[in-house]
Amino acid sequence: MRDIVRIGREHLAAVGPAALSLRAIARDLGVVSSAVYRYVTSRDELLTLLIVDAYDELGDAVEAAVAAAGEDPRGRFLAAARAVRTWAVAEPSRYALVFGTPVPGYRAPGDRTTGPGTRVIVALLRIFDEAARAGQLVSTALDIAPELRADLARIREEYGSPLDDSQLVAATVAWTGIFGAVSFEVFGQYGTDTFAAPSALFEAQMEALSAAVGLS
């Protein structure tokens, strides 16, 4: 059982999410293909296990990086961003599983993936909250539609965040900005060999982004 996830992870790293084959995993496991269905009801179930697995590892990495960083909110933000990128570059297939195209026909069971799936944004929000409390988060007033205000109010309550609407939007910009930059690099969307020094680019991008969202 644990072995299935272990070998599944290996195959995932080797062939990518969509090419992940239960039969191949069974072979590697030295067992006939149908035997795997004793432990896992379907390929999607296995994907869910691997998704949770990946979310957890990424969450661990980010939380550890934030904890290891200093008190400075901006430094913590940069550490979190760096941790995301480092993990993604080291585990492109698992990153793709979680942050790429949803696997065809696959519907993530919310009850099992939302918990681990929110660890990064929770960590980011905490950094923003601390910054706001320390007066190190400047808020640029944005033009926010009423429907959005309702959404943001719900989120503020759910996470118990002290951020105002504009700051919350800024946090989502930081969030999507990090993953946008990482995805571009990991998925090779900058174009072929456009950047020889992707990590240097990422550093500069995150510096710009952290300043942009008001972190100082």
Added chain:
Amino acid sequence: MRDIVRIGREHLAAVGPAALSLRAIARDLGVVSSAVYRYVTSRDELLTLLIVDAYDELGDAVEAAVAAAGEDPRGRFLAAARAVRTWAVAEPSRYALVFGTPVPGYRAPGDRTTGPGTRVIVALLRIFDEAARAGQLVSTALDIAPELRADLARIREEYGSPLDDSQLVAATVAWTGIFGAVSFEVFGQYGTDTFAAPSALFEAQMEALSAAVGLS
């Protein structure tokens, strides 16, 4: 031949990139499966055709939106971002094909995809260039590593851009920021039903982002 792409596009929209089946397309085409190999050497070849197709349509949409917007650089930027999102929301499968996880085993042939694939960033760079020339792009000096300076110099030359290093980095932040936000929405990565008004969120995000990268 054109029919293959046409039906391929329909299937793509219906089932997503990874589940796209040549045999199913052949059936819809009223032809035996092996016949389509007369026109397309492999499934990957078909994917390439569809990728180019998607890039072109997105490029058209963005260029048209920018042209229809006023002279104001910021307005043009917002128009471009909105065009990306609108197309992505309308064509999630095709968006996924191009900006999601690379299809397993698929290697995009650079010579056929790089041209159409760069139209969005070219449009963005033009907006930034115009803004810079009009003095409407403030440059916040970033800490840029020497290796990155080399990359940026190459890019500046390739695109004939007048932007300085920090402004170029800001442009990549805008670029990846747009697609990061769009991907989060299209791929449902914000979490289940977190935002009831995604377009309002996007507007606010892009407003924040445009200000953040120095566009005024």
Added chain:
DNA sequence: GTGAAAACAAGAGCAGTGCTCACAAAAATG
């Protein structure tokens, strides 16, 4: 210890996939 119950594995089989290849019908060209 023995017998029932639960857990595990095997193997055949179904429907689907990408792709190849020898062959036949149709269309264009001389």
Added chain:
DNA sequence: CATTTTTGTGAGCACTGCTCTTGTTTTCAC
């Protein structure tokens, strides 16, 4: 009209996810 080129056929290979029936272990209560 004859010949070449193009287009389509159908069988077949190796693979996939998944189901179902059968058999083998292991565990556990008595």
